Amino acid sequence: MEAAVETFDLTKVFESKEDDVKRYVKAVDHVNIRVKRGEFFGLLGPNGAGKTTLIKMLCTIILPTEGTAKVNGYDIIKEPDKVRSCIGWFHGETGGRSLYWRLSAEDNLKFYAYLQNVPKDVAEKRINALLEFFDLSKERKKLVKDYSTGMKVRVMLARALLHNPPILFMDEPTIGLDTISAVETRRLLKALNTELGKTIIFTSHNMFEVEQLCERIAIMRSGRIIVDAPPSVLREMLRDVHAIEVDIRETNDLHKIVESLSKLSVVRSVVEAKNSPFNATIRLQVDDEYEAIPAVVSKLHSLGVKISSVRRSEPTLEDIFVKLAKEGSA
Ligand SMILES: Nc1ncnc2c1ncn2[C@@H]1O[C@H](COP(=O)(O)OP(=O)(O)OP(=O)(O)O)[C@@H](O)[C@H]1O
Numbered sequence: 001m002e003a004a005v006e007t008f009d010l011t012k013v014f015e016s017k018e019d020d021v022k023r024y025v026k027a028v029d030h031v032n033i034r035v036k037r038g039e040f041f042g043l044l045g046p047n048g049a050g051k052t053t054l055i056k057m058l059c060t061i062i063l064p065t066e067g068t069a070k071v072n073g074y075d076i077i078k079e080p081d082k083v084r085s086c087i088g089w090f091h092g093e094t095g096g097r098s099l100y101w102r103l104s105a106e107d108n109l110k111f112y113a114y115l116q117n118v119p120k121d122v123a124e125k126r127i128n129a130l131l132e133f134f135d136l137s138k139e140r141k142k143l144v145k146d147y148s149t150g151m152k153v154r155v156m157l158a159r160a161l162l163h164n165p166p167i168l169f170m171d172e173p174t175i176g177l178d179t180i181s182a183v184e185t186r187r188l189l190k191a192l193n194t195e196l197g198k199t200i201i202f203t204s205h206n207m208f209e210v211e212q213l214c215e216r217i218a219i220m221r222s223g224r225i226i227v228d229a230p231p232s233v234l235r236e237m238l239r240d241v242h243a244i245e246v247d248i249r250e251t252n253d254l255h256k257i258v259e260s261l262s263k264l265s266v267v268r269s270v271v272e273a274k275n276s277p278f279n280a281t282i283r284l285q286v287d288d289e290y291e292a293i294p295a296v297v298s299k300l301h302s303l304g305v306k307i308s309s310v311r312r313s314e315p316t317l318e319d320i321f322v323k324l325a326k327e328g329s330a
């Protein structure tokens, strides 16, 4: 069966000028992914990995530098209008800003349906169904400026669905939401996939969120896809990863401290060491947390370091990167 989305060495290089010196950033670097129809596909990666750039090319917002892709069977370079007719795009960070705050949810949706040439009678029925689906029916006449952030996100999601597209690109839809709204948004996205059969390409920084929702996860770093696997495979990769985090008082010697900790036999690797204004946090992968905690504390104590807290920690994206780097595949 034809894929919902398929990319062919898709690449984007940004050119910028600083003090008259040209700089090139390879934001997306020869990416080849294939998303099946009806799949919930997760794109996971840290800041600057290239997730948004990849999504923007697939949504025909920016042109690739090299390579191409097919969305719903249409070429993103040669048939951008056809691509646009079958996708919905949502960007978490700019979401709320693209609504008219002095209009109601219903009027916003009517206006956007008009812009998208959805016939009036179809639009009316669809808007009613969408307001119902996103639990906004009761407050449909209320002005968007009086909505909570979570409600604004729901109006934006409804907006992305006005022309009933089969494929949805959801770029960090839960960013900036409180826990309850994020849970609700995830529930709605899952329902769009399972009840309405939408193909969803979802981006996030948060490994647990992606693991919860997606049938397949691609991990992106520095423009490249370094893993493309179902969540069960990722879980297996992290099965033997144990991590602890230590907060210490601000220090100028973080580098030296990290070096000493790295030499401890109970420490596999130091994943991250961050200095913030009043303290520093060191994240360590260890074989056994219960053996590692006393050894790490005692080492820090002998170095005269002031510890403010020590905790076990769930595996993160960084842990996967460190593990892959050690295995020579990242
Ligand atoms: N218009 C642009 N001009 C120049 N460089 C850009 C432009 N847009 C993105 N970049 C650069 O491309 C790289 C990838 O950025 P992108 O926004 O795609 O990453 P991301 O994975 O979406 O990150 P985030 O998690 O922060 O949203 C970054 O180094 C970024 O600085």
Ligand SMILES: [Mg+2]
Pocket: 051, 052, 053, 171
């Ligand atoms: Mg982004």
